Amino acid sequence: MRDPTLCVTPGDGDPGPFQSLAVPVHRASTVVFPTVAAYQGRRDEIYDGFSYGLYGTPTSRELETRLARLEGAARTLVVPSGFAAIALTTLAAVAPGQRVLFPDSIYDTVRPFAAHFLAGLGIASGYYDPMAGGGLGEQLTDDVGLVWVESPGSMTMEVQNVSAIAAAARARGAKVAADNTWATPLRFKPLAHGVDFSICALSKYVAGHSDVMMGSVSVGDVDLYRRLKDYSRYLGYGVSADESSLVLRGLETLAVRMDRAEQSATRLADWAAQQPWAAEVRFPPRPGSPGHDLWKRDFTGGAGLFSVFLHEWARPGLATAVEALQLFAIGASWGGTRSLVAVLDGPPLRTAAPLLHKGPVVRFSVGLEDADDLLADLAQAFGGLASGESSERHG
Numbered sequence: 112m113r114d115p116t117l118c119v120t121p122g123d124g125d126p127g128p129f130q131s132l133a134v135p136v137h138r139a140s141t142v143v144f145p146t147v148a149a150y151q152g153r154r155d156e157i158y159d160g161f162s163y164g165l166y167g168t169p170t171s172r173e174l175e176t177r178l179a180r181l182e183g184a185a186r187t188l189v190v191p192s193g194f195a196a197i198a199l200t201t202l203a204a205v206a207p208g209q210r211v212l213f214p215d216s217i218y219d220t221v222r223p224f225a226a227h228f229l230a231g232l233g234i235a236s237g238y239y240d241p242m243a244g245g246g247l248g249e250q251l252t253d254d255v256g257l258v259w260v261e262s263p264g265s266m267t268m269e270v271q272n273v274s275a276i277a278a279a280a281r282a283r284g285a286k287v288a289a290d291n292t293w294a295t296p297l298r299f300k301p302l303a304h305g306v307d308f309s310i311c312a313l314s315k316y317v318a319g320h321s322d323v324m325m326g327s328v329s330v331g332d333v334d335l336y337r338r339l340k341d342y343s344r345y346l347g348y349g350v351s352a353d354e355s356s357l358v359l360r361g362l363e364t365l366a367v368r369m370d371r372a373e374q375s376a377t378r379l380a381d382w383a384a385q386q387p388w389a390a391e392v393r394f395p396p397r398p399g400s401p402g403h404d405l406w407k408r409d410f411t412g413g414a415g416l417f418s419v420f421l422h423e424w425a426r427p428g429l430a431t432a433v434e435a436l437q438l439f440a441i442g443a444s445w446g447g448t449r450s451l452v453a454v455l456d457g458p459p460l461r462t463a464a465p466l467l468h469k470g471p472v473v474r475f476s477v478g479l480e481d482a483d484d485l486l487a488d489l490a491q492a493f494g495g496l497a498s499g500e501s502s503e504r505h506g
């Protein structure tokens with residue numbers, strides 16, 4: 112079966128006597144047992160069975176089963192947020208005295224997590240050029256326990272050579288984790304490229320309606336899953352059946368939403384590239400975007416998120432232009448039905464591979480509005496920006 116079919120096809124759990132097309136919402140704190148022996152053996156059930164609401168319900172397990180099928184994983188674990196998936200994976204993969212390597216383009220909350228939390232546990236961290244490919248070289252010291260990739264990178268959209276990085280890391284005995292949030296398992300399957308942990312912020316495209324927080328970690332190895340499940344228990348992580356049900360609903364329309372967002376984003380990115388204020392458009396499906404050839408090699412499609420690097424002269428008029436947008440709300444996060452815009456005064460912090468760009472960066476998350484309406488809105492709001500160029504030249 113192909114991915115869009117898998118998104119809507121039930122797992123093989125026992126449906127019970129009542130059958131509808133909906134996945135039931137099984138709320139629980141206490142789970143009850145038919146015998147004393149079953150009660151006393153409940154701890155063994157946390158991995159694949161049911162023992163307590165925090166450790167899984169038939170609703171969360173159905174979500175995990177469907178995600179595991181899409182990821183090509185032995186098991187998937189759902190956790191309370193995308194960041195919880197990053198933290199859990201890192202804590203389960205490295206020990207005090209070891210080092211974690213992150214791409215310079217990593218999701219921004221990772222930097223304070225590494226500097227203030229991991230460092231306090233005796234876990235060191237380092238950053239590498241996201242375009243380094245397998246050439247991590249001297250950075251792959253013997254103490255490296257985990258190498259992260261995020262492809263494409265947050266805000267700056269570099270597509271990484273995941274298979275080359277994974278091969279280099281594994282050759283040195285390090286594990287490899289991928290943040291696959293932009294692509295979702297519909298567009299890229301990290302585990303098939305040598306990655307040990309594939310994480311996804313389900314809060315974005317998979318849930319898809321900007322109203323639920325959740326994350327997933329998928330692994331090809333049952334022992335690794337059991338370790339993740341143990342750590343999630345020690346940290347008290349769990350997800351509710353209600354929210355699992357919302358994510359399952361999102362998953363059922365993921366394939367059509369991704370196709371539509373990609374189509375509209377392609378038109379908007381093409382338009383942006385022709386504007387005088389755009390110094391560079393970063394969208395992996397566009398030739399010239401960093402790692403475009405790797406995107407063509409490894410991905411089966413695009414998504415609705417792209418960034419524009421603006422000339423410095425556009426900075427003074429930018430807030431007015433963005434606030435004039437009617438259809439794009441100003442906000443972080445992304446992947447919902449409504450279009451969003453995020454504005455950075457300059458490029459994000461880089462400590463390994465400096466970005467030469469100095470101007471503002473605008474990231475668009477394209478939603479499900481009609482693409483002609485979105486183009487018209489951008490044109491009316493950003494139309495005045497070009498005049499900043501002539502006033503700067505003449506002034």
Ligand SMILES: *Cc1c(COP(=O)(O)O)cnc(C)c1O
Binds near residue numbers: 444
């Ligand atoms: C949003 C995001 C996260 C964090 O997910 P939350 O569910 O918001 O915690 C992690 N990685 C990437 C790439 C993201 O965009």
